[in-house]
Amino acid sequence: MRKLLSIVTVLGIASALPHAAAASPEQDLKEMRAHFKKQFPNVPFEEYGNGVYALDPGARAQWEAIEDFPPYELGLENGKKLFNTPFKNGKTYASCFPNGGIGIRQNYPMFDTKKGEVVTLESAINACRKSNTEEPLKDGKGDMADISAYMASTSRGMKMHIVVPNDPRARAAYERGKQHFYAKRGQLNLACADCHISSAGKHIRADLLSPMIGHATHFPVYRSVSGALGTLHARYEGCNTQVRAQPFKLQSDEYKALEYFESYMSNGLEVNGPTTRK
Amino acid sequence: MRQLTSILSTATSVAALLGSLMLAPAMATAAEEAKAMTPIEQGNKLAFDNKKGNCLACHQIAKGELAGDIGPPLVGMQARFPDKAKLRAQIWDSTRANINSMMPPFGRNKILTEDEIDKVVEFIYSL
Numbered sequence: 023m024r025k026l027l028s029i030v031t032v033l034g035i036a037s038a039l040p041h042a043a044a045a046s047p048e049q050d051l052k053e054m055r056a057h058f059k060k061q062f063p064n065v066p067f068e069e070y071g072n073g074v075y076a077l078d079p080g081a082r083a084q085w086e087a088i089e090d091f092p093p094y095e096l097g098l099e100n101g102k103k104l105f106n107t108p109f110k111n112g113k114t115y116a117s118c119f120p121n122g123g124i125g126i127r128q129n130y131p132m133f134d135t136k137k138g139e140v141v142t143l144e145s146a147i148n149a150c151r152k153s154n155t156e157e158p159l160k161d162g163k164g165d166m167a168d169i170s171a172y173m174a175s176t177s178r179g180m181k182m183h184i185v186v187p188n189d190p191r192a193r194a195a196y197e198r199g200k201q202h203f204y205a206k207r208g209q210l211n212l213a214c215a216d217c218h219i220s221s222a223g224k225h226i227r228a229d230l231l232s233p234m235i236g237h238a239t240h241f242p243v244y245r246s247v248s249g250a251l252g253t254l255h256a257r258y259e260g261c262n263t264q265v266r267a268q269p270f271k272l273q274s275d276e277y278k279a280l281e282y283f284e285s286y287m288s289n290g291l292e293v294n295g296p297t298t299r300k
Numbered sequence: 301m302r303q304l305t306s307i308l309s310t311a312t313s314v315a316a317l318l319g320s321l322m323l324a325p326a327m328a329t330a331a332e333e334a335k336a337m338t339p340i341e342q343g344n345k346l347a348f349d350n351k352k353g354n355c356l357a358c359h360q361i362a363k364g365e366l367a368g369d370i371g372p373p374l375v376g377m378q379a380r381f382p383d384k385a386k387l388r389a390q391i392w393d394s395t396r397a398n399i400n401s402m403m404p405p406f407g408r409n410k411i412l413t414e415d416e417i418d419k420v421v422e423f424i425y426s427l
Contacts, residue, residue, distance in 0.1 A: 209411060210404040211395070221370050221402065227350075227357045228366040 047186045047196055047286055054287055058233050062223060070236030071291045073299065077223055078230050085298065094171065094244035094296050097251040101172030104165055109154040115169070118150035127177035127293045131282045132185065133192040140195045140278040143170055144253060148273075161272035162259075167242040167251040171296035174242070180293050182239060184286045195275075199283025202276060203234070208267030217261075229300075238285035240295040251296055254281055343423025346416050353412060353420055358403065362427060370402060377427045388421045 045053070055067070062077070069076035075085045092098075105123065108114050116122035130143040141149075147169055148158040159166040186196050203214045214234070217226065222233040241254040255272040258280060262269040270276040337345070347353040348364055356364045360373035381387040390397060392407030406412045412420065 209409050211409060212402065212404070216402045220400075224370050225368040226370060227354075227368045229368075 047193075050200070051287060051289060054235060057219070058222075058235055062233070068291065070233060071239035071288070071294045073232040073236060073240070074230045076236075077232075081230070081300075088298050092244070092296075093246070093298060094242075094251050097168045097242075097244065098171050098175060098296060100165070101168030101170070104169050105172050109151070109156050111154055113154050115147065115150055118153065119146070123173055124176045125180060127174045127295070128180040128183050129185075131278060131285055133187055133189065133195065133282075135187055135189050135192070138189075138191040140192075140275075140282045142255075142273065142278050142281055143173060144255070145273055145278065147173075161253055162256045163242075163248060163250040163252045167253050167256075170253060171242045171251050174240075174293060174295040177293040178295075182285060182288045182291050182293065184282070184289055186282075186286060195279045195282055196286065198276070199279035199281070202280045203283055208262070208265030210265040212265040214261065234284060234287060236288055236291050238281065238288040239291045239293055240297045242296050244296060244298045245300065246298075247300075254284075339419050339422045340426050341423075343419035343421070346412065347420050347423055352416065353406065355420075374424055374427050377424050381425070384421065384425060387425060388417065391417055391420060391424070 058065075058070070059067075065076050072082070075082040105115050116124075120126055127143060130146065131140045133139070134141045144161050144166055147166065151158055159169075161167075186192050206213045206216075217231050218234040218237070222231050224231055238254060241257070242251040243257070244251050253272070255277045258277050259269040259272060347355045347361065350357070355361060355374070356367045358368045358370035360367040360369065360375075362375070377387065381390075390403075393405040394401040394403035395405055395408075404411055406420075407414065407417055
């Protein structure tokens, strides 16, 4: 078994991309959108939440056919049931969230200025369980992904609205996520940006590569390979592993920061999860 | 073709692309088989093997199927690289020529052994 290498060459950060270290999140977002507008002049902004299906009409037709009878229906049902089932103390998830947890997906991840940390929807679900003396759920797939999917489904059509408040800790978390995104890593020495910015719209072997804008709008995602809904962090784990880098723990500060950055870059796009991907 | 390829599972091809993390222990039969092949043939096998060079992830190469299009097609290599050492250097560590290169540094990061790189060079030079 070859050792997993985790080589992060900060110097090798992909250039020619919007990432000037001192840029504000607002500036980054503006540049990122401008970049993709130039790269894909015919793709309307609203389409980016559809990933590769915004770029490939053939694959899109197949995807739409699948969505007619969505394979995640069972997971979604399970999530709804769990969401509404009272804890042992009689309370429900609704008690932990603004608006009873309905129609709020677009605000996550959010920065908790009291605790000084990024709160993802999944971490908020587990915090809710903890405060109601329930065991935490495992991230990835299963009940956690199903509950998250149900909550996303109640927010469909609402626009991603991620805020980086004027707090140095929030800004640091954003920068950490951005750093992860642009840093070369793994034995194969590839950055997220290599595949999802520079090579978006190109094929890596038979796979079309999605643009990073919109990455965070539609999770959890049902993939036939796993036969279940999976969270965004599970996808991060997969993409880290592919380049033969040591993946981080799901819901680690590193992946929370990465999700914070990617979600901020998805601002203005409609929540459209859960959905399916190859 | 793209229509067809898009049906293929991402996972399969991603796994194929980046290869598994396992290096299968060289089996006697494989070694014998390798002996019977010319260096160019061995290089071809290494270049196409998704656990080794996996060059098809990014380059079109003659007789290679479902190639990606991230890097340039590998054709006319002797004209492109009159100096064979430069070709080897590109494969050993492409980031020397282009710091932002997306091409994995096969030698520097020991993705391929020196001997394997020599064979891949022989194959690529024959294109």
